[in-house]
Amino acid sequence: xxxxxxxxxxxxxxxxxxxxxxxxxxxxxxxxxxxxxxxxxxxxxxxxxxxxxxxxxxxxxxxxxxxxxxxxxxxxxxxxxxxxxxxxxxxxxxxxxxxxxxxxxxxxxxxxxxxxxxxxxxxxxxxxxxxxxxxxxxxxxxxxxxxxxxxxxxxxxxxxxxxxxxxxxxxxxxxxxxxxxxxxxxxxxxxxxxxxxxxxxxxxxxxxxxxxxxxxxxxxxxxxxxxxxxxxxxxxxxxxxxxxxxxxxxxxxxxxxxxxxxxxxxxxxxxxxxxxxxxxxxxxxxxxxxxxxxxxxxxxxxxxxxxxxxxxxxxxxxxxxxx
Amino acid sequence: xxxxxxxxxxxxxxxxxxxxxxxxxxxxxxxxxxxxxxxxxxxxxxxxxxxxxxxxxxxxxxxxxxxxxxxxxxxxxxxxxxxxxxxxxxxxxxxxxxxxxxxxxxxxxxxxxxxxxxxxxxxxxxxxxxxxxxxxxxxxxxxxxxxxxxxxxxxxxxxxxxxxxxxxxxxxxxxxxxxxxxxxxxxxxxxxxxxxxxxxxxxxxxxxxxxxxxxxxxxxxxxxxxxxxxxxxxxxxxxxxxxxxxxxxxxxxxxxxxxxxxxxxxxxxxxxxxxxxxxxxxxxxxxxxxxxxxxxxxxxxxxxxxxxxxxxxxxxxxxxxxx
Numbered sequence: 001x002x003x004x005x006x007x008x009x010x011x012x013x014x015x016x017x018x019x020x021x022x023x024x025x026x027x028x029x030x031x032x033x034x035x036x037x038x039x040x041x042x043x044x045x046x047x048x049x050x051x052x053x054x055x056x057x058x059x060x061x062x063x064x065x066x067x068x069x070x071x072x073x074x075x076x077x078x079x080x081x082x083x084x085x086x087x088x089x090x091x092x093x094x095x096x097x098x099x100x101x102x103x104x105x106x107x108x109x110x111x112x113x114x115x116x117x118x119x120x121x122x123x124x125x126x127x128x129x130x131x132x133x134x135x136x137x138x139x140x141x142x143x144x145x146x147x148x149x150x151x152x153x154x155x156x157x158x159x160x161x162x163x164x165x166x167x168x169x170x171x172x173x174x175x176x177x178x179x180x181x182x183x184x185x186x187x188x189x190x191x192x193x194x195x196x197x198x199x200x201x202x203x204x205x206x207x208x209x210x211x212x213x214x215x216x217x218x219x220x221x222x223x224x225x226x227x228x229x230x231x232x233x234x235x236x237x238x239x240x241x242x243x244x245x246x247x248x249x250x251x252x253x254x255x256x257x258x259x260x261x262x263x264x265x266x267x268x269x270x271x272x273x274x275x276x277x278x279x280x281x282x283x284x285x286x287x288x289x290x291x292x293x294x295x296x297x298x299x300x301x302x303x304x305x306x307x308x309x310x311x312x313x314x315x316x317x318x319x320x321x322x323x
Numbered sequence: 324x325x326x327x328x329x330x331x332x333x334x335x336x337x338x339x340x341x342x343x344x345x346x347x348x349x350x351x352x353x354x355x356x357x358x359x360x361x362x363x364x365x366x367x368x369x370x371x372x373x374x375x376x377x378x379x380x381x382x383x384x385x386x387x388x389x390x391x392x393x394x395x396x397x398x399x400x401x402x403x404x405x406x407x408x409x410x411x412x413x414x415x416x417x418x419x420x421x422x423x424x425x426x427x428x429x430x431x432x433x434x435x436x437x438x439x440x441x442x443x444x445x446x447x448x449x450x451x452x453x454x455x456x457x458x459x460x461x462x463x464x465x466x467x468x469x470x471x472x473x474x475x476x477x478x479x480x481x482x483x484x485x486x487x488x489x490x491x492x493x494x495x496x497x498x499x500x501x502x503x504x505x506x507x508x509x510x511x512x513x514x515x516x517x518x519x520x521x522x523x524x525x526x527x528x529x530x531x532x533x534x535x536x537x538x539x540x541x542x543x544x545x546x547x548x549x550x551x552x553x554x555x556x557x558x559x560x561x562x563x564x565x566x567x568x569x570x571x572x573x574x575x576x577x578x579x580x581x582x583x584x585x586x587x588x589x590x591x592x593x594x595x596x597x598x599x600x601x602x603x604x605x606x607x608x609x610x611x612x613x614x615x616x617x618x619x620x621x622x623x624x625x626x627x628x629x630x631x632x633x634x635x636x637x638x639x640x641x642x643x644x645x646x
Contacts, residue, residue, distance in 0.1 A: 027468040145350040
């Protein structure tokens with residue numbers, strides 16, 4: 001069995017060998033650029049780890065795993081354009097470098113390339129794998145649509161928020177785990193369990209992201225602290241804060257949300273309210289619940305406990321991560 | 324065997340039954356809107372006609388045929404956004420009605436839905452059909468990239484132009500014909516011939532479009548006459564005009580291309596130059612060559628001549644069309 005970092009090396013090597021140097025360069029250069037920006041490669045990693053529960057080598061599924069990563073990077077490319085974000089992983093975004101039309105078209109080509117790579121599976125699995133991927137890919141679009149709609153709304157409930165992040169983030173992790181399990185030879189029941197394991201992990205992963213935006217170490221986090229607060233993003237923390245606040249605190253929160261001012265002052269004021277309302281603890285408790293649910297799914301998978309150790313510790317790391 | 328109009332009825336009926344009323348409505352409403360704008364449905368029609376050469380019923384391949392039409396409409400949606408076009412088939416474009424972000428995201432979802440429908444083929448054909456479709460879909464993106472690059476260039480050669488329209492328009496028609504043939508049970512050789520038949524037909528179809536933009540009957544054409552001239556689109560007519568003009572005529576053409584003026588005056592002046600240079604005849608001769616090539620491929624397909632009659636007359640109609 002491989003460790004996550006060994007698997008990530010294989011993924012990165014495979015990505016560096018992708019033949020994306022075709023013509024027209026105006027279409028393929030941005031694709032190579034995006035794929036080489038790096039990132040944690042969590043989606044292909046989880047697919048390989050699921051496969052690795054059943055099989056010792058992972059060579060055979062590097063192509064579909066990379067397909068999932070191409071899809072994920074396609075969503076980042078189009079999301080950054082929709083958000084007018086200027087930076088991604090410290091580098092200029094594609095629409096900043098090449099313009100909006102290139103960002104649209106190169107993104108479209110990436111979605112097609114994702115299908116090309118994901119389809120490189122044994123013929124007897126192809127239909128199943130495609131169905132799993134297509135379903136998840138469509139749900140990611142639905143999640144992004146909800147995310148954009150929530151920006152224009154005053155209130156979003158916890159249930160609505162978790163539905164949104166399940167669709168936007170968790171289903172793709174879960175789909176990767178399901179695909180890895182099916183290709184590895186796991187049973188349908190195992191594949192369902194691994195899918196659910198991915199859903200709980202993915203939601204927890206996103207909650208952690210919400211937490212890090214406020215309480216992260218700026219040197220490790222890689223993004224500016226308080227970015228979500230500045231743009232009034234309806235994160236788990238804000239939703240819980242609004243839910244738990246008395247009328248005075250609620251007025252204060254809404255005052256800051258409607259205010260245009262020095263971002264540092266706003267971040268400080270809202271963080272102070274979050275602290276008063278203990279939303280950090282509330283979020284950590286929810287993450288712990290999700291972690292327990294995730295692990296309980298994993299335990300039921302019919303593979304020896306030792307083989308599951310890497311996945312168990314990875315999900316712990318993802319939820320504890322400072323990165 | 325069915326006539327084209329019987330097949331189009333089946334296609335339109337199948338499209339009207341698509342279950343695109345899911346949530347979030349903000350994602351799916353624009354998709355339903357685009358799919359119901361109408362259009363000639365040529366790509367699914369050709370797929371059904373190819374299948375109909377070998378099989379009497381076409382029910383079984385309505386899903387993949389509709390998949391091809393969803394893909395085509397996705398490209399129109401994103402192309403209209405990239406061109407900032409306000410109208411499509413007389414109606415407001417999606418980005419005009421719902422905004423740019425919706426146009427991006429609903430388009431992405433359509434590309435995924437296209438794969439869902441195209442994948443609904445017998446398991447033993449799935450890999451082949453996906454390869455044919457993915458290859459064509461990627462080439463369409465390449466064609467669109469060339470098209471955008473050509474807009475910024477002073478000169479484009481005839482070969483470059485035909486390559487661009489082959490990628491942007493012809494390969495998808497050809498892919499539909501290849502898929503219909505393979506699913507119908509035709510041989511690989513027949514599938515290749517039908518593909519080439521589609522390439523020649525598709526290029527001819529685009530040249531006809533270029534012609535109609537200048538010489539079409541505005542009441543039948545549905546678009547404004549001279550639109551390509553106004554925006555200096557490097558059509559077959561312009562490329563041939565530049566190629567055939569003496570230094571005086573070339574200067575005159577370039578003068579009009581660089582000029583901002585009343586569109587009617589520009590259209591009249593450029594059309595006059597086109598007439599002097601006989602580019603209409605040159606274009607019609609090229610279309611005739613393409614028609615002959617197309618028909619010669621069709622003749623070699625190992626199906627009785629009578630069964631091929633509908634396709635033969637359709638391609639004639641497409642090239643002669645006033646619409």
